[in-house]
Amino acid sequence: MRTLLRSSLLLLLAAGTLRSDEGMWTFDNVPLQKMKAAHGFAPDAAWLKKAQLATLRFPGGTGAFVSRDGLVITNHHVGRSAIAQVSSAQRDFIKDGFTAATRDQEIKVPGLELMMLVSSEDVTARVNGAVKPGMAEAAALKARQNALSELRKAEEARTGLTCEPVTLYQGGEYWIYRYKKFSDVRLAAAPEVQVASFGGDADNYTYPRWDLDFALFRVYENGKPYTPEAYLPFAAEGLKIGDLTLVTGHPGTTFRQQTYAQMRYARDLGIPYRLKSLERQKQALQAFAATSPEARRLAADPIYGIENGQKRLTGQLLGLQKDANLQKVLEAEKALKAAVAKDPHMKARAGGSWGAIEQAVARQTSLLKESSLLDARNSALLGHALTLVRLPQETAKPADQRLPEFAEGSLKATRARLTNPRPIEKPLDQARLAAGLQEALEELGAQHPFVKALLGGRAPEAVAREAVEGTRLHDLEARKALLEGGAAALAACKDPMIALARALEPFNRRVRQQVEREVASVFSEHGGRLAEARFKALGKTQYPDATFTLRLSYGPVATYPTGSGTKAQPFTTFLGLYDRHLGWGGNTVAAEGGAWTLPQRWLDRRSRIDLDQPFNFIYACDTVGGNSGSPVLNTRGEFVGINFDSVFEGQGGYYVYDPDTKRSVAVDVRGILESLRKVMDAGHLADELTAR
């Protein structure tokens, strides 16, 4: 039955979801035949093992061993907080870059831990074996969780490695991944941030691009450079147009298993509403910024953050708006529906799931405004006040009945946020709060109970002014006093921001509960059933959703049609870096916040550089966030570049893989070497990276 079901469904889906080069594959299930057929190459077991052992997991990203003596490469933006951590006011390595002239000068980053996947094991049978016949759904879930947890502990004890349970295919498979953890990681070299993220927020997600987005660390063990089991040597020869690339790394999250109804919602309502709200926030901040130079300074960062969000969402929307993309989702869904209809067990279990999700989407639609608006309205002060109001209430409850951020695992972080000493700028916070309240007033209307409770008929501007001017919550000590004083201190508190939070609290709680019960839990339950049906029908002919665990993608160096109406050049060169710099007026004009200015040594040493060397390139691998810092490999398993972004036109890839526009962006190995040798005084590191 299953084989029959699978083959008919495969036929139906062949032209749909299983497009050439789509996929973030687990290492046990790389589609070797498909690769071989499409590209005349498939990695062998030794190739894969080497790539697996050389690839490292960074906090939030990826990296790789690239020398015999334990040099590790990742993106500058992945390593940035580590670089900042070892910087000081006197030695600002973010701004000025850093090169350790000798290994003695390499700087340890306390707390930075890298993970190498040593091995992994399919424990599905053992996990499912924990489920006894006749067990209820919840008991079975618990039994599986317990079994996984026990397995993890036993494996850690047995191997001495860090073991993590991994759920693939939403429960189709359970695995234990065993990691070796490296805790002595030292900074070896990094360029200036101005070159590492040349073009700043404006050029983020776009291409052509000129970002030297890499940094070098070195792993030590027992005080000595570590000799890795495997490393990826820098390729002697760079890529050409059409060359096949492979990329290893840890894609974080994708929404590709959402139903058509969910994606239509994202396209027609969810994303447009968020964009509208972001635009409104941006305009309010711009108005605030225009009031004084100091206001302009304060507003710059939040405005950049908003613009970044607008760009990412606009890119996703573009992908969803392309008819062919949602058509593909619809066709895959039809095929799966047909397959489910033929299988009595799956029909009983998942036949109604599309309908259930569609109903939840309808509920999500009716809750859209309230779920977006009954919150702390972008005010850090109101956010803190709300947490303070809730803390005594929530901590008095049993752990499993609390709001998630007050549950055992999260409470510490919640308290830490509250006592973060970073200063809160009252004028900025007031402007954001006023704009947020204005938005609620306009979107919900003056008669909405939430609006009445918060505004009481007054103008948003006045309410925000009164609460911000009167509050003491910007003062860390005041927050600590309330935190430590508990329920009694809070009850006695007359702070106007606390009063506003008290008014907000019940509305926010109600809408959060509604969304959780009527939307999120339905998506989770029925999304899981559909995943089960999909896995039953298609098994491992498909790749599992992204889980921030090791995956392999592949595809050639290739152009794509840009949103500006031309075709993207597969490579950029140092020539273009200086073209874009000068095209914006160089360092003297510093247009648009100086995004295209260059550090002085990049001007002084320009004549040393072979400007024809490639700098960045694009390639048709299937990556998302989490792949930052992923090594890009040639078919010989050599390092040819480091992934750092996906292009704007392909951001829809979070939802649907579009072979026309899904392109990843990498720094070319030749650009890294040229920079190390000619600008960064790091010829010795270049030599180490190219040694055989």
Place this chain on the structure above:
Amino acid sequence: MRTLLRSSLLLLLAAGTLRSDEGMWTFDNVPLQKMKAAHGFAPDAAWLKKAQLATLRFPGGTGAFVSRDGLVITNHHVGRSAIAQVSSAQRDFIKDGFTAATRDQEIKVPGLELMMLVSSEDVTARVNGAVKPGMAEAAALKARQNALSELRKAEEARTGLTCEPVTLYQGGEYWIYRYKKFSDVRLAAAPEVQVASFGGDADNYTYPRWDLDFALFRVYENGKPYTPEAYLPFAAEGLKIGDLTLVTGHPGTTFRQQTYAQMRYARDLGIPYRLKSLERQKQALQAFAATSPEARRLAADPIYGIENGQKRLTGQLLGLQKDANLQKVLEAEKALKAAVAKDPHMKARAGGSWGAIEQAVARQTSLLKESSLLDARNSALLGHALTLVRLPQETAKPADQRLPEFAEGSLKATRARLTNPRPIEKPLDQARLAAGLQEALEELGAQHPFVKALLGGRAPEAVAREAVEGTRLHDLEARKALLEGGAAALAACKDPMIALARALEPFNRRVRQQVEREVASVFSEHGGRLAEARFKALGKTQYPDATFTLRLSYGPVATYPTGSGTKAQPFTTFLGLYDRHLGWGGNTVAAEGGAWTLPQRWLDRRSRIDLDQPFNFIYACDTVGGNSGSPVLNTRGEFVGINFDSVFEGQGGYYVYDPDTKRSVAVDVRGILESLRKVMDAGHLADELTAR
């Protein structure tokens, strides 16, 4: 009344159509106060007179005197047919470029005529004076036409100049423009086409751009270089970001006076339908191209043409799809409606015009498919056959009852097309005809009388094959024989393509007549009445629609948000030219038809070039097609660049001026000089251009 009407309407429109820097202004009506207020500069009378006399009209474009000895600059693409005309198989100046080392070597282009606007005169009162009280509409029209025609003749006799009548504001004003005509025009220098249109069709309309799109001619009179009344000296100092520019030239056509209903039609039906049809044609040609190397060669040009059309229309659609743009049209329309409602005469005359146009749009909608499909289906052979079938019928009628292409003024050109010796490639023509018939079948259905008459139940492929294989019309002599043989020869003709044309003829005639009577004539009549109302209300606070006569636009060097999600760099440099060249693999790879390859001397002489020099730049002037070759001037009236394109994202400017995206693209004067001196062996011309 008029003053009152105007002031209220101006208030209403202030935030709408009259946005900063919008407008293609006639030289008698440059908005000096507005310019001064916005930019702190307005040209004086001497500035304007010099710019007027230095600007020249080329066939289909613009150019300008740029030296004391009569050097004229225009775009390479404006001068291209002239350069081709003086080339030969041995001396291909298109491919290899050309530089006259001495004036003796400058090559005369027979037939090339340039026009300089010497003076112009408002003759509105005299033209309207020809209309006698009580005259019927048609008689009044005729009287005005006669008066203009008489004035033109009298002025030509009086002045010895070439005089042209010009109708501005759709009849709000009548002018006589007096031109001095130059008929001895010689080619002085031109770069290789590969540099002049670097990036080819792919980069057309897009930015950043690196096109050296200029050519130099010299005007002679009496065998000697002409000393122009005025010329635009090359600026010693180039532009910076934010600098104000002014551009003079001959914008050809705009659709900005269309009603909201017409633009909505273009957005929702007209342009999407054309795009769909072009995509279908492209796919058919691509399938044909895949059949053999020869087929690929034959299909390359038509495919490029189609892609160019797709890009232009997609850009226009983007502009129309931006809500703010059509909102502006709607608001201007509401304001004009309110103004018309207050004026009894205009109300009687134009009050119903919006409704009439909306009805005609409804008719246009119902005729969309037939008006697009009942034609020669992209077949040159069927097109010739249709002309041959019609010639005897049409020429037998009185001239004013014929189809337009057979009327007195057009008949010669129609016959010339029929006897054009350019070979017709049968396999290509057959592929296009088959695809066109297939489209008609699918869009109209098998039961449509047109489809029945043409296909008779057979497959489109078979009908096309039979007609193309059996026809003799690819043979120029066969066409000539039918042309000269007249009705008798035609009646006896058994050619299968003629038979197909006989079947097509009545359907094509019917739908053309329907469109003319029920759509086009209504647009013309009621569009004219609305223009009259607009002129009565707003007068010369607005600029007239484009008429391919001399205009002035102004705006600063400025970035814009690109369709790839970033901000465009205001300038490009030679560095970027080589970056894009190498980023596509240089001359060895020749990706995408070799669009980014460079002539050998541009590689050999690269080290001579100061690569930091600006190459192209963008500026916020209001230009459209016809402005090609327009000189870009700084406030001192010096030449700082030559306009050659508008960016993709601003193509909506044909319909609505959008200040966010309307950017023109020019070659920077510094790029021209650097190329002349360092690559083109034309230092003597650079010296002449920079002499004071």
